[in-house]
Amino acid sequence: MRKSFYQFMKEKSIRYYTECEDIGQDFFTSPELDSIFGYAIGEWILKLIGDYRNPAILELGAGRGTLAYDILSFLKTNHPSFFERVRYFIYDFSPKLRERQRQTLKVFEDKVDWVDELPSFSGLVLSNEFFDCFPVRLIKDGKELYLEDGKEVWLPVEDERVKEYINRLNLKDSSVVYEVCLDCVEFLQKLSKNLKEGYILTVDYGYLQQPFGGTVMGYKGHRIVKNLYSEEVFDITASVNFRALMEYGKDFGLDVIFFKNQRDFLLLSEVFKRELKNLTERQEPGNIERLSRIKTMLISMGERFKVLLQRKCSA
Template sequence: MRKSFYQFMKEKSLRYYTECEDIGKDFFTSPELDSIFGHAIGELIFKLIGDYKNPTILELGAGRGTLAYDILSFLKTNHPSFFERIRYLIYDFSPKLRERQRQVLKVFEDKVGWVDELPSFSGLVLSNEFFDCFPVKLVKDETELYLEDGKEVWLPLSDERVKQYMTRLNLRNPGVVYEICLDCVDFLERLSKSLKKGFILTIDYGYLEPPALGTVMGYKGHRLVKNLYSEEVFDITAGVNFRALMEYGKDFGLEVVFFKNQRDFLLFSEVFKRELERLTERQDPESIERLSRIKTMLISMGERFKVLLQRKCSA
């Protein structure tokens, strides 16, 4: 049976997140390393929409619910009047992860809700490792990758939208396999239409210029999957083309506020820097352990992960 790599990746990802009970068994994210990550984001959220009358925070793909918990905890402690005004919505299609999120966020049950469709609101859209889950088309020299009985077959490229995307982003080097994510563009457009006024904060691993070796990978048990085309269930992802999000974002009324590495984003945060200095001065085992995890956030993940903030002005 023949299917495009795009369809294969879409089915694989859907199966993984439908069956997934705990993403932590296959990979870890920055919020799982230390609460200071969520506090830094909470600080930024207050700076951006602290004066909104009835602000909404919409998190896309909330994982275990850890990031939401840390953001809400920070806002409740440091900005109580703002905390009282906000509502926190989660957009996540995994029933098992939703249940885990409800357990983690039980203390905030009167503040948090779950949605199946993108609502119309003013506030901030937040995602951490969400866009990397969208399937990509693999294209090389006017051909697209298909799979037939687990083997690669390259067939003539017929999708006109893919051709337009490649022309717009100047993806024309011969012999290079490009990862084309039209779903990312389409979802960004949906977000922009839902957001009446506010910001979209996207945190993910990705790039501005496509790396020569490609970025599609599979993870299982914190290890890279050697055979991407196997039938086993695992997380399959692709790096986010942030240039595409910025370029197409202009069509959707989104302007770039900043784009930076995760390391630079965190070191710009006053909350993060104060806590880092406090931990550096201490020698107790817990502080040393936290410092080790924060270094992972800054060094191992600091360059690879990017932070994009876009603004949607009111119509």
């Protein structure tokens, strides 16, 4: 039996998130490291859509619901009138994680709606480690990777959309295996169609120029899975091609406001800097651990993770 690598990766990812009851056992994400991450995002949200009349936030792939909880807590405490006006939507296909999110967000149950289809609204679309979950096609020198009876075979690319992507992003080095994420582009198009006016804030690990060795990875128990083709259930991801999101975004009416690494993004936040200063100055138990987690957010993850802010102007 033959299937494309893309189909294989898609099935693997769906299986992982269908069975997944929690994300912490396989990998850490920034919102899980410290609430300071969500507070900084909350501050950005206020800056960007604070004056909208009926604002909404749509979070894609909400994991345990921690980021939503921290953002809503920050807004409720510091900006109660905005908190009163805002609605929070969550789009996530994992049944068990949705349940987990409902538990985390119990105190905000009147504020949050879970949606199966993308809603139409004005406001801000937010995601942390969402686009990296989409499957990619592996393309080398005009050929696409398939798996046939346990073996890798390369067959000529037939899909015109893949050919267009390769040309558009100038992926012409015949020795490189390029990762083509049409699902990322198509999802961005849907988002833009549904967003009447507002912003798309995407945080993820990714690049402008794909690293030579490729980026598809499997994670299980905080380790890299050596054999991607094993029958095990594990998280499979590919770093996000931010150049593609920016380039195709233009077609969908999305202007780039900024693209920077996570460290620079967080250090632009007054709340983040204030919390960090307080933690450093106050000698309280637990502060050293918090500081060490925040250091991870700023240093190793701070470089690897990127933040893209795009704006959709009203038609």
